[in-house]
Amino acid sequence: MPDRRRALTPDALEMMDTIARTGSFAAAARELGKVPSALTYGVRQLExxxxxxxxxxxSRQAQLTAAGEELLREGRRLLQQIDAVANRVQRVATGWETTLAIAVDTIIAPRAIFDLTAAFYALNCSDGPQAGPPPTRLRIRSEVLAGTQEALLSGQCDLAIGVQPLPQQAERLHCAPLGTIEMLLAVAPHHPLAGIDRPVSQEEIAHHRVVAIADTAQRMDRRTSGISPGQDVLTVPSLAAKLEAQIRGLGCGRLPEPLLRAHVEAGRLVVLQVEGPPTQVELHYAWRGGPGQGRALGWWLEQLGSEVTRRALLEQHAGLIL
Structure with missing residues (x-):
């Protein structure tokens, strides 16, 4: 096996490619600046x-065998990968991270996240031998409640969008306000609570099943919101699932006001008045700081610094219209 690995060099693969492309050893030798006997010897060594x-x-022509065709096909693929790796390494050296991991709370509008992702890939980086999109690979993960914070604190992501305020003792972590979103209690038109035309009490709500999204935290204490002791709970994995469950009348629950607008207008959901002050959630975005911050993270932070972007992340829930 080691001898085979030493034989499959980029020069050997390029030699095979040139011979096959030009159709003869003599033509390939001229293109490579070698004598034909050198190519004949090289092929024999490879064989x-x-x-x-x-x-x-x-055959009088450079006719490949089936094994030669396979080597040529795989060799060309390997040469392309080698070139891609070389270009990638050189571009990463300009300051772009190899990977940027982003944790996004399920309350954040997915459409806005994908708009940002598309804009990121549309960047034209002139660093290195080739222009093109940033060499950074994005890894976007969905989290819920404390799970979003845990992903950042545990080092599983570099940027968290839609987190609660971070603990003050968190080192090398930075946090900035994203905005506030109002959560409204909603039910399907055929739900028993839908017929009440006055503010409902928490005691009345507790008699009905509530739909809740499971907190994705593994080590931190998981949080719950709007659930009374002893209340029946349907636990679902995402905001989209919670929305679907409530439209089907499987339970009640609070949903982001921007998400509810289209469904209330279409008659799929009814917003209830609730006794007491309105429920508002204060959200932040947080990231790992320190020396040598990468250009990809810098770009995302620049976008998050825009009020228009922050508002879109909280309000642009069109992707969840069923």
Missing amino acids: ESLDVLLFDRS
Whole structure:
């Protein structure tokens, strides 16, 4: 195996590619600036190392065998990958991270996240030998409640969008306000609570099943919101699932006001008045700071610094219209 690995060099693969492309050893030798005997010797060495015949010796042309065709096909793929890695390494050296992990709370509008992602990929980086999109690979993960904060605190992500305020003792972490979103109690038109035309009490709500999204935290204390002791609970994995469950009348629950607008207008949901002050959630975005901050994270933070972007993340829930 080591001999085979040493034989499959980029030079050997390029030699095979040139011979196949030009159709003869002589033409390939001229293109590569070598004598034909050097290519003949190189092919023989490669054949001995792999213990296969790569060219049909009965043909006057450089006719590949089936094994030679396979080596050519895979060799060209490997050469492309080698070039891509070389370009990627050189571009990463300009300050772009190899990977940027972003944790997004399910309360954040997915459409706005994908708008930002598309804008990121549309960037034209002139660093290095080739222009093109940033070399940074994005990893976007969905989290809920304390799980979003935990992803950042545990180092599983570099940027968290839609988190509660971070603990003050968190080192090398920075936090900035994203905005406030109002949560309204909503039910399907055929739900028993839908017929009440006055503010309902928490005691009345507690008699009905509530739909809740499961907190994704693994180590931190998981949080719950709007659930009374002893109340029946339907737990779902995402905001989209919670919305679907409530439209079907499977329970009641609070949903972001921007998400509710279209569904209330379409008659799929009814917003209830509730006794007591309105429920508002204060959201932030947080990131890992320190020396050598990458350009990809810097770009995302620049976008999050825009009030228009922050408002879109809290209000642009069109992607969840069913």
